[in-house]
Amino acid sequence: MPVNGAQLAKMIDSTNVATLATKQEIDEMIQEAKENHVFAINGPASYFPYLVEQLKGCDVNPNFGCCRWSGADPTNVKVFAAKWAIELGAREIDMVMNQSYLVSGLYKEAEADIRAVKEAIGGHALKVIIECPLHSDELIKTAARIVADAGADSVKTGSGMEGPSTLHHVELIKQTVKEQVWIKAAGGIRDLETVDRMIDLGVARFGVNYRSAKKLIEAADRR
Secondary structure: OOOOHHHHHOOEEEEOOOOOOOHHHHHHHHHHHHHHOOOEEEOOHHHHHHHHHHOOOOOOEEEEEOOOOOOOOOHHHHHHHHHHHHHHOOOEEEEEOOHHHHHOOOHHHHHHHHHHHHHHHOOOEEEEEOOHHHOOHHHHHHHHHHHHHOOOOEEEOOOOOOOOOOHHHHHHHHHHHOOOOEEEEEOOOOOHHHHHHHHHHOEEEEEEEHHHHHHHHHHHHHO
């Protein structure tokens, strides 16, 4: 389904969480987010209080990731970080499913980890990254089912750190969770054709590097 720039902006979490992200880049991301009215922005966790302060009074939401890329932080650490961010002003929380639990077949432990964070943040949305590029089709479906059963609000295809998310990944998740949770796609999404096809498959939100987000929004307005 083709969307215009304004419609697409409201489906984008604009992101810069790179290890070497600079303060200047964070400020650039904030300014572009305000100009384009994206749904939310994600920055390095240490900058979160700054994001909250800079976004006061505008329509862009400060978003927060409560764990590292492996998802292997202890559950109590994730819970503490998520609650801290909500208290500061986060509207939504992203977390990575514990990847070691997943590949080890420790599904109950993976589910309990997610459920603890969701219970800690109550009515705020929890998006759980399952890192599709790392896994087989069957494990992707298993991961998506765990996320839904744990009471999270969204399955997120990836962090972008482990490779691109594909249409096939989205199809697998949609087949598994149906309408139980919504889907966020992130990782390597750089063109409008992919965006349009993912929307048709049921994607409700996109995580996109802030520079690519700007280009996608501008391209959507030109068509």
